Amino acid sequence: MEVSRCKIHVDLTKDTETMNSAVRQVCKAVVKEWANVDEHVMQVSHITGGITNLLLKVAVSSNGISLESVTVRIFGPNTETVIDRQRELLAIHHLSTSGFGAELIGLFENGMVQSFIVARTLTPSDISTPKIAARIARELRNFHEADIPMSKEPQLWVDISKFMSEASTISFEDPKKQETFLSISFLELLEEIGELKRACDSLDAPIVFAHNDLLAGNVMFNYETDKMYLIDFEYSCYNYRGYDIANHFNEYAGFECDYSLYPSKDVQYFFFRHYLNGLSSKKVEITEAELSKLYIETSCYALASHIYWAVWAILQAKFSSIDFDYLDYFFLRFGEYKRKKQEFLSLMPSHQINE
Template sequence: MANYIHVPPGSPTVPKLNVTVEEQECREGAIRLLQELRPHWNPETITMQVFTDGITNKLIGCYVGDTMDDVVLVRIYGNKTELLVDRDEELKSFRVLQAHGCAPQLYCTFSNGFCYEFMQGAALDPEHVCDPTIFRLIARQLAKIHAIHAHNGWIPKSNLWFKMGKYFSLVPTEFEDQEVNSRFLNEVPSFQVLQEEMAWMKEKFSNLGSPVVLCHNDLLCKNIIYNDKQGDVQFIDYEYSGYNYQAYDIGNHFNEFAGVSEVDYSLFPDRALQEQWLRSYLEAYKEYKGFDKDVSEKEVEVLYVQVNQFALASHFFWGLWALIQAKYSTIEFDFLGYAIVRLNQYFKMKPEVTALVFPE
């Protein structure tokens, strides 16, 4: 299978607990998990803090005492997210990244989520990811993940087009609410248009020469934890991780400079910032792969063209994703509005980025 991920031998096993944590009444279920994971904790003294009502899952931090030295994160899957996320692949990705020092410790899985180690630090905002000190750390950490070797020299294939096709097949044709349905029909391109764009992208982008590597695929600002004391960054949330085009992962991250709740594409990194970022990335990637670290102008320019074209595919992918969420998610978020923003940006940027040419 194209997106097969092999967990390295000797990786610690992850216990699966037969517990369901209700999204609205989560304390009881979380306590049952903690009785297994932290049996010495007194249930009456456990503090639970909702870290994020994210736009896919619910995340709760559990700890005792005043200091947050030992925090167990309980992540509850969002409604119908199994349509969008392969949970077995997510678990494998998590374990592979953990084995290579790129992820926190995974404590257990349960019926509708899993528990893992809290990473000390601050989740970033769009204003942080354009800071040169921080973006060089991000570029280096992403290079480290991209340099993880596939098992036994197996040559991986991207699962981008498969996933995009699956999402397209799940996009709703109508909404029960008449106002929402009217907005959907008036502001979202027709199925035929979307299908034609998908075919065009697959034909064009598959031939850009971007290597297929293990990718995070969802590197939005809040999925980057910056520890200023240690001077490092770590990435969290591997739901969408898997083998994909190197340039897609970077282009997707650049799109996330615009934010999620209030999207502002004027924050998309300009060419000068991108070239600094890409040079830092290529130097680290070559180092991790054991190559000569020297990076030429041409290599930076080639990656720049690939990244900006694959950024289109990222807009399209998350546009389809948001249309499905608009139908099924119970989270308070304007998914239809987000889908419209992403698809509009796709069509707006298409002429500009397809005009980019590789250096001679």
Template sequence: MIVLKVSVKEDTDNEFSVTVRLYGPNTDLVIDRKRELQAIPYLSAAGFGARLLGIFENGVVQSFINARTLSPADMREPRIAAEIAKELHRFHQVDIPGPKEPQLWDDIFKFLKKASALKFKDNEKQKRYETISFTEIQDEVQELKDLSDLLHAPLVFAHNDLLSGNLMLNDSEGKLYFIDFEYGSYSYRGYDIANHFNEYAGFDCDYNMYPDKDVQYHFFRNYLQPDKPSEVRAQDLEALYVETNTFRLASHIYWALWALIQANVSPIDFDYLGYFFLRYGEYKKQRESCFSLAQGFLSELRNG
């Protein structure tokens, strides 16, 4: 996606700025544009993102937001993290008309089907691609879905791509903005939070930056009770902690498969194939601890 700031001059000689977003080639393979355009007016009416001013064949025109884009370090700052949590709570309250079924697993299985049928022109890429076991990934996705289903995570309209580049802050007003709802859909509360936490890794993809339990609890308190974060019950914190860190794995699988498709079609000079191995490798690294956390929690519930 390409974003342009354009200044427009009115007949009265007043100037105002708009943002023109141009869709990249083949992005329809990983983004549901119909779903995005359906949601934008309702999110805009609730005060999220830029106002939608117009739609054309390969993009949209929106109002210009006077704010700076956050860095990964900004997201980790406790005061800003609390504001993100509160705003995410509000975002999850928005009702988008239409079907309310979660799209996460449907999207992952669609990505898996596309990713498993690729052919690369570059011989080296093709050799790396052929080392991937899609049967293994299929089994992993199904097992993770079965486990996460047992948690009965609340369904919300989720942003699904809350990285630092999609967060903006007007420092003088203290106003935080969520932008770019391309991947928005009805999904699981814990997935949206986990996906955000994974983005603490930043552009260097340093997953050692994933927040520890104390940092997560700070976020959860402000998410669960924005007005009275100190009054959140311990059992609610624990439940959200387990939920989030189970869906942490789903986030890695989602973006790993996304990257494989991009490796085959994107004109951007980026090692998407390497990014697949990075995200799937992190999935495998975290799998045992995350599964054990969820299984132990469910066992306590059954025996409680």
């Protein structure tokens, strides 16, 4: 299906009505059926989402009855410093044809319009429940088996290196932010990244097409139809299996970073069993060795997830207009990395041998 495009830019710094008017114009331009729809019957409302973009629902209604809806995603300012938009669009195109996520309807200067998914966005407490966790595990295995025509090289360390190069050169006009920024030791970060990469590389983890941002807000579930949707593929690319699973486990903590909610070994094993079984109707025999390997792999890459989002947060602190304390988020993620580093790395056979 051909994707419509328009040259409209939605300015996030404008007042709500001005911004909403621009959003309506975008929808009229890219949703062909809406070209002649009166703006007054287009209702714009916010959708709960992540901390990178602004998500909106636009509904066409008549006499107070909603007839149809689309989702409008407005990219955060300067997000191209952390997101490869060409890679994202390629992934969306192929994933949507394979039944993942929403259909891409149109593009505008700083965002996209997609079909509206009738389902509830999940919360951190939802994704940790056994029923939902089992479904996510199976859906993620299916996602990992997608064959997307892009570079099969894992991008984790490439992206972290890019983030580090960008983050080390910025400065803040706000004196308090600048003071906080200057307290970050990039030398320490580089040393930790180097050590962690060597540890992770020794695992020889499988490379899969990974979501890379499977937080609760990127999982939707329709309880009436029993249908689950993985959405938002901004960070999706080929990456390490353990990284994608570990990143999801870290998201049990939510944006508040309550890592007391990080899943126990037993809870992880429950997830692994459903993941390894996949969508198969037959129960696959899973060995203790497979579970142990995945547990070690995931534990190591959980540390990489903390590093990735910690460095990412420095850039967001500089460029994002979303009301979120990104510098505090850096310290929360890097702090958890340091807190769990010895425990997680001690699980690795190579680490045990070297002790």
